[in-house]
Amino acid sequence: MPHVRCAEPALPGAREAAERIRRGALDPVALVEACLERIQALDGRLAAWVHVDAEGARAQARERAAEARGGRFRGSLHGVPLGVKDIFDVAGLPTAAGAAPFAHTRPAADAASVARLRGAGAVVLGKTHTTQFAYRDPAPTRNPWNEAHTPGGSSSGSAAAVAAGMVPLALGSQTVGSVLRPAAYCGVVGFKGTHGLVPADGVVPLAWSLDHVGVFTRDVADATLAIGVLAGRDLEPPEVRAPRLALAPELLAHATPEVAAHVRASADAFARAGARVEEVRLPASFAGLHAAGQAILEAEAAAYHAPAFARHAADYGPGIRTLVAAGLAAPATAYIHATRARLAFREEVMPLLLAHDALLSPSAPAPAPAGLASTGDAWHCAPWSFAGVPAISLPSGLAASGLPLAVQLVQAAGASARLLGVAAWCEGVLGPGAAPAL
Amino acid sequence: MPHVRCAEPALPGAREAAERIRRGALDPVALVEACLERIQALDGRLAAWVHVDAEGARAQARERAAEARGGRFRGSLHGVPLGVKDIFDVAGLPTAAGAAPFAHTRPAADAASVARLRGAGAVVLGKTHTTQFAYRDPAPTRNPWNEAHTPGGSSSGSAAAVAAGMVPLALGSQTVGSVLRPAAYCGVVGFKGTHGLVPADGVVPLAWSLDHVGVFTRDVADATLAIGVLAGRDLEPPEVRAPRLALAPELLAHATPEVAAHVRASADAFARAGARVEEVRLPASFAGLHAAGQAILEAEAAAYHAPAFARHAADYGPGIRTLVAAGLAAPATAYIHATRARLAFREEVMPLLLAHDALLSPSAPAPAPAGLASTGDAWHCAPWSFAGVPAISLPSGLAASGLPLAVQLVQAAGASARLLGVAAWCEGVLGPGAAPAL
Numbered sequence: 111m112p113h114v115r116c117a118e119p120a121l122p123g124a125r126e127a128a129e130r131i132r133r134g135a136l137d138p139v140a141l142v143e144a145c146l147e148r149i150q151a152l153d154g155r156l157a158a159w160v161h162v163d164a165e166g167a168r169a170q171a172r173e174r175a176a177e178a179r180g181g182r183f184r185g186s187l188h189g190v191p192l193g194v195k196d197i198f199d200v201a202g203l204p205t206a207a208g209a210a211p212f213a214h215t216r217p218a219a220d221a222a223s224v225a226r227l228r229g230a231g232a233v234v235l236g237k238t239h240t241t242q243f244a245y246r247d248p249a250p251t252r253n254p255w256n257e258a259h260t261p262g263g264s265s266s267g268s269a270a271a272v273a274a275g276m277v278p279l280a281l282g283s284q285t286v287g288s289v290l291r292p293a294a295y296c297g298v299v300g301f302k303g304t305h306g307l308v309p310a311d312g313v314v315p316l317a318w319s320l321d322h323v324g325v326f327t328r329d330v331a332d333a334t335l336a337i338g339v340l341a342g343r344d345l346e347p348p349e350v351r352a353p354r355l356a357l358a359p360e361l362l363a364h365a366t367p368e369v370a371a372h373v374r375a376s377a378d379a380f381a382r383a384g385a386r387v388e389e390v391r392l393p394a395s396f397a398g399l400h401a402a403g404q405a406i407l408e409a410e411a412a413a414y415h416a417p418a419f420a421r422h423a424a425d426y427g428p429g430i431r432t433l434v435a436a437g438l439a440a441p442a443t444a445y446i447h448a449t450r451a452r453l454a455f456r457e458e459v460m461p462l463l464l465a466h467d468a469l470l471s472p473s474a475p476a477p478a479p480a481g482l483a484s485t486g487d488a489w490h491c492a493p494w495s496f497a498g499v500p501a502i503s504l505p506s507g508l509a510a511s512g513l514p515l516a517v518q519l520v521q522a523a524g525a526s527a528r529l530l531g532v533a534a535w536c537e538g539v540l541g542p543g544a545a546p547a548l
Numbered sequence: 549m550p551h552v553r554c555a556e557p558a559l560p561g562a563r564e565a566a567e568r569i570r571r572g573a574l575d576p577v578a579l580v581e582a583c584l585e586r587i588q589a590l591d592g593r594l595a596a597w598v599h600v601d602a603e604g605a606r607a608q609a610r611e612r613a614a615e616a617r618g619g620r621f622r623g624s625l626h627g628v629p630l631g632v633k634d635i636f637d638v639a640g641l642p643t644a645a646g647a648a649p650f651a652h653t654r655p656a657a658d659a660a661s662v663a664r665l666r667g668a669g670a671v672v673l674g675k676t677h678t679t680q681f682a683y684r685d686p687a688p689t690r691n692p693w694n695e696a697h698t699p700g701g702s703s704s705g706s707a708a709a710v711a712a713g714m715v716p717l718a719l720g721s722q723t724v725g726s727v728l729r730p731a732a733y734c735g736v737v738g739f740k741g742t743h744g745l746v747p748a749d750g751v752v753p754l755a756w757s758l759d760h761v762g763v764f765t766r767d768v769a770d771a772t773l774a775i776g777v778l779a780g781r782d783l784e785p786p787e788v789r790a791p792r793l794a795l796a797p798e799l800l801a802h803a804t805p806e807v808a809a810h811v812r813a814s815a816d817a818f819a820r821a822g823a824r825v826e827e828v829r830l831p832a833s834f835a836g837l838h839a840a841g842q843a844i845l846e847a848e849a850a851a852y853h854a855p856a857f858a859r860h861a862a863d864y865g866p867g868i869r870t871l872v873a874a875g876l877a878a879p880a881t882a883y884i885h886a887t888r889a890r891l892a893f894r895e896e897v898m899p900l901l902l903a904h905d906a907l908l909s910p911s912a913p914a915p916a917p918a919g920l921a922s923t924g925d926a927w928h929c930a931p932w933s934f935a936g937v938p939a940i941s942l943p944s945g946l947a948a949s950g951l952p953l954a955v956q957l958v959q960a961a962g963a964s965a966r967l968l969g970v971a972a973w974c975e976g977v978l979g980p981g982a983a984p985a986l
Contacts, residue, residue, distance in 0.1 A: 318888070409880035413888075416881060438881060442847035443854060445880035450756070450851075 120545060121145060124190045124278040124332040128231070131178055131189040138178065138189030138233065142171040145191045145235055149276045152548055155257055157250040158271040160196050162236040163203055167191070170233040185230030186335055193271045193280035193326075195264075196237040197244050198224055199312040203234075207314045208242035208249060211425055221312025223281060223323045223340050230339040235277055238267025241485060244283055244316045245411070247427025248482050253295060255513050255546040259478040262292030263485030264316075265326070269296040272326040274548055279336055280326040285316040285407065286495050287474075287488025289324035290503040290518060294473035295486060297505040297514030297543050298326050301333040301533075303526035305498030308340040317410035319449070320403065320495055328543060330534045333502070337526065347531030352384040353467035355532075358392050364489055365472040368509060373472050376506050376517050376540065380470070383539045388466070393458035396493065398451050403496035405440065405448035412437025456497040456523070463499065463522035468532040470519060473503040477513035490518060500526040502533045505543030514544070558983060559583060562628045562716040562770040566669070569616055569627040576616065576627030576671065580609040583629045583673055587714045590986055593695055595688040596709040598634050600674040601641055605629070608671040623668030624773055631709045631718035631764075633702075634675040635682050636662055637750040641672075645752045646680035646687060649863055659750025661719060661761045661778050668777040673715055676705025679923060682721055682754045683849070685865025686920050691733060693951050693984040697916040700730030701923030702754075703764070707734040710764040712986055717774055718764040723754040723845065724933050725912070725926025727762035728941040728956060732911035733924060735943040735952030735981050736764050739771040739971075741964035743936030746778040755848035757887070758841065758933055766981060768972045771940065775964065785969030790822040791905035793970075796830050802927055803910040810953050811910050814944050814978065818908070821977045826904070831896035834931065836889050841934035843878065843886035850875025894935040894961070901937065901960035906970040908955060911941040915951035928956060938964040940971045943981030952982075 121144055122130060130136035146164050153159050174189040194200050197207045199217035204210075220228060228234065239249035241264035251266035253259040254274040261270040265282030269292030272280050282289040284302045293300025302324030310321050325336045338345040357377055362370040377387045412419075415426075415434045423431060463469060472490050479486050494501040500521050507515045519536060521529035559582055560568060568574035584602050591597050612627040632638050635645045637655035642648075658666060666672065677687035679702035689704035691697040692712040699708040703720030707730030710718050720727040722740045731738020740762030748759050763774045776783040795815055800808040815825045850857075853864075853872045861869060901907060910928050917924050932939040938959050945953045957974060959967035 410884055413881040413884040438879070440880040441876070442878040442880045442883035443851040443876060445883060446756075446848055446851040 121148065121275050121278060123328045124187065125335050127190050127278055128187055132183060134178070138171040138174040139168065141189060142167050142191055142233055142235070145277055148274070152274050152276065156252050156254055156270050156274055158238055158267040158274065158276060160206060160237050160239045160267065161203060163234065166202070167233055167235045174231060174233060183231060185339065187227060187339060188231030190232050190279055191235045191277045192227055192232040193235055193238045193268050193277040194224055195268050195280070195282050196240050197283060197314040198281055200224055200234055200237065203237055205314065207244070208240045208247070209425070217312070219312065222309040224312070226339055226342060227281070227336070232279065238271055238280060240264050241266060242427040243314065243415070243430050244285060244288060245433055246429040246485055248485055250482070252482065253478050254548055255297060259480050259513060260295065260482050260485050262295035262478060264288040265292050266485065268326050269293055269298060269300065272296070272298045272328065273546060275545065278328065279332065282324045282326055283313060284322045284324050284491065284495055285320045286403065287491030289322070289326070290491045290501055291474050291486055291488050293326055293503040294516030295478035295514065297546065298328060299330055299333050299502065299504060299543070300324060300326055301337060301502040303337055303341065303500045304523045307526055308337070315414050317407045319410060320406060322495065330502070330504070330530060330537045334530045337530070345527040345530065347527045347534060350467060350531045350535040352386065353532045353535055355380060355385050355387045356390040356462065356466040356469045357387055358390050358469065358471065360392060361471045361490060365475045369472050369476055369515065372507060372515050373470065373517055377470055379539055380536060387470070390462055393455065393462070395451065395455040395458050399455045399493055399496055400489065402448040402451035403492055405444055406452060408433050408437035409440045409445040410437070412440070452496050455493070456499070459497060460522050463520065464525070468519040468521055468529060470517060473516040473518040477509045477511060477515060494520050499523045500529045502529060504533060504537055504540060506540050508544065559586065559713050559716060561766045562625065563773050565628050565716055566625055570621060572616070576609040576612040577606065579627060580605050580629055580671055580673070583715055586712070590712050590714065594690050594692055594708050594712055596676055596705040596712065596714060598644060598675050598677045598705065599641060601672065604640070605671055605673045612669060612671060621669060623777065625665060625777060626669030628670050628717055629673045629715045630665055630670040631673055631676045631706050631715040632662055633706045633718070633720050634678045635721060635752040636719055638662055638672055638675065641675055643752065645682070646678045646685070647863070655750070657750065660747040662750070664778055664780060665719070665774070670717065676709055676718060678702050679704060680865045681752065681853070681868050682723060682726060683871055684867040684923055686923055688920070690920065691916050692986060693735060697918055697951065698733065698920050698923050700733035700916060702726035703730050704923065706764050707731055707736060707738065710734070710736045710766065711984060713983065716766065717770065720762045720764055721751060722760045722762050722929065722933055723758045724841065725929030727760070727764070728929045728939055729912050729924055729926050731764055731941040732954030733916035733952065735984065736766060737768055737771050737940065737942060737981070738762060738764055739775060739940040741775055741779065741938045742961045745964055746775070753852050755845045757848060758844060760933060768940070768942070768968060768975045772968045775968070783965045783968065785965045785972060788905065788969045788973040790824065791970045791973055792824045792826065793818060794828040794900065794904040794907045795825055796828050796907065796909065798830060799909045799928060802913055804914045806947060807910050807914055807953065810945060811908065811955055814955050815908055817977055818974060825908070828900055831893065831900070833889065833893040833896050837893045837931055837934055838927065840886040840889035841930055843882055844890060846871050846875035847878045847883040848875070850878070890934050893931070894937070897935060898960050901958065902963070906957040906959055906967060908957060911954040911956040915947045915949060915953060932958050937961045938967045940967060942971060942975055942978060944978050946982065
């Protein structure tokens with residue numbers, strides 16, 4: 111698949127855009143127009159957007175521009191364009207959740223996370239494609255690095271839109287691997303904090319006890335800025351100098367030789383820059399974690415979907431249909447044992463995480479798979495979703511195929527700011543993420 | 549049933565005993581002997597104890613005495629005798645959980661709560677009777693106020709032992725109403741804090757997400773002392789002057805006219821002493837709470853008991869057998885909806901609780917029922933166990949039948965110390981609890 115370089119210049123990142131708007135060097139309306147032009151130029155190929163609210167975005171941008179001229183700024187994202195995964199409610203826009211024929215709503219209010227970003231001045235450009243109900247039945251979105259490959263999922267459109275430079279900031283959600291995996295496949299930063307750090311009100315649930323709100327940005331500083339707004343409190347990371355990193359060989363063993371070698375090479379680069387890298391073993395409870403998480407996912411998805419599924423089972427995609435059917439048949443005792451296994455892992459892994467500045471892991475076993483039928487393997491993201499601990503994926507190079515490679519960093523529950531500090535340090539060693547030739 | 553006044557003088561409470569031991573005015577060995585004598589005199593009638601470890605208690609007391617003579621004190625409970633509900637592990641003593649024929653263990657280590665009390669100097673006298681597996685199949689224990697009546701359950705023996713003056717302090721557990729209800733029926737103080745305040749490690753579970761460790765004492769100050777040790781941190785209550793109390797008519801409506809009138813009269817007494825009493829309505833989610841809690845209880849009990857139940861179903865009492873059978877048949881989705889309903893009530897009731905110094909409620913719909921077949925109705929205790937918030941029962945008078953009456957005070961999660969402060973103020977108005985004529 112040939113890569114055609116797009117004529118548009120790269121748009122600024124979230125922090126840079128907000129800073130330029132604040133000093134009068136960038137007009138929010140011009141920024142929105144530039145985003146809309148880039149979407150217009152590229153989205154026919156990439157299908158990142160399910161709904162572009164051009165007129166609404168222009169109206170918001172005009173308001174932000176007027177406020178800026180009056181010296182009034184809503185907050186740290188004043189005038190920054192935002193893409194919203196189409197399971198988050200945006201007032202006045204339909205929430206289709208990848209299942210438009212039978213599940214659309216047109217909410218009156220923003221999801222809590224959208225409201226917080228808008229309250230800080232962000233301009234909602236529109237809704238990005240999601241897999242159906244944020245599970246694994248794919249969205250139409252293509253990978254900006256190679257349109258023959260999946261962008262990953264479930265936050266497919268948000269990852270692709272940021273990677274393609276259509277928008278500097280996008281909202282996603284992760285129940286298993288739905289933020290970090292598409293971030294890794296698309297060569298952008300994907301971050302989700304401790305479970306509950308960002309409220310999930312107004313987001314179509316997949317599994318309440320596992321659902322995390324997350325963000326896609328081009329760099330760690332932009333993720334830090336956005337997540338502070340989303341959490342409603344300061345998450346300014348501490349300065350990091352010589353981080354202590356943990357490397358678990360059992361996580362590398364689940365990756366392709368190319369990815370395993372890449373993560374080891376990244377660890378070596380971090381060590382040369384001053385990090386201490388220590389090999390660790392995950393606690394014994396890791397062994398049953400993936401099965402436990404899947405059991406929780408099945409049962410909670412079934413509990414949410416049961417009424418609609420009873421009326422519309424045939425309209426559900428094969429993946430979510432199988433998931434809900436399994437959950438409807440699951441006994442309570444199995445769910446309880448799975449929850450206890452999940453919480454036991456969370457408790458057992460916390461000391462290991464707290465004893466290091468971050469655990470270093472692949473974000474995914476391999477770069478983005480070919481085709482759109484599968485959104486890839488979430489095995490490396492799943493443990494940290496099931497444990498509810500903060501995790502970030504950083505672009506870290508390119509594979510032989512030309513597709514992005516990534517590393518994942520993980521910290522303990524409650525330590526999102528610490529993780530962002532380590533991630534910024536690691537990003538400094540890795541250098542900035544590349545952009546696809548579009 | 550005639551009440552025979554026992555010749556023994558009343559033993560000191562926990563705080564008083566510790567204070568007298570510390571200043572050399574009381575010998576821990578003499579105190580243990582006095583407790584053993586009182587048990588010897590009364591337990592043939594009351595059956596509070598399943599296992600009295602006389603020799604072990606004497607050995608502990610001799611050690612505490614020697615330490616005291618050397619000016620060494622383990623902590624704030626140095627030399628204070630303790631009764632332990634027989635679902636808590638005590639090193640070297642069997643844990644029968646009211647099901648001796650097929651479930652006994654002889655643990656090597658103390659439960660975490662027992663270890664904390666012992667670490668502060670408490671002397672374990674032995675194990676007190678529990679209903680089978682802390683559910684509703686009754687223990688043989690009788691109510692010290694009237695042996696023809698139940699002491700309540702499931703912590704039957706601990707409540708009766710403290711009421712009968714056999715021991716100043718006893719451990720209990722509450723999943724629905726198993727501390728506050730027997731405390732109310734027996735005319736002693738029963739307290740349980742926020743869910744998780746005291747670790748439940750080493751306690752036979754009934755339902756993990758609802759199980760609370762609690763204490764029985766003669767007054768609020770002793771409960772405060774014990775719970776601080778159990779929580780492993782200072783829970784010194786704030787001084788309270790004119791508390792703001794909430795009264796929910798729907799809670800009174802579920803009580804007998806005598807109990808409802810008694811709680812209103814108690815509220816009037818508090819108001820005369822300076823409290824502001826306001827009528828409140830519980831949130832709408834209260835309507836489904838009891839059913840939700842029962843569904844959680846069934847499923848979690850089944851998850852724990854499934855292996856033993858498969859081998860020994862016929863040996864389970866009819867109550868716990870029905871419970872486990874229902875839980876084994878429950879679908880995961882029903883459990884999930886019940887858990888969400890429980891957590892919704894918890895969230896919705898928190899502002900109401902935080903806006904007052906305490907919610908005032910009956911502890912039980914009526915005084916202790918006649919007979920031992922039923923341990924009584926936990927309806928008034930259940931909401932606060934299901935919400936995981938701190939609650940205390942205070943003895944508040946005697947019914948026309950001569951049995952104890954009680955009031956319950958409730959606060960928000962995390963506010964155990966605040967609740968204990970209000971309880972101390974209310975206790976000051978109500979006066980000290982009476983002792984049964986034994």
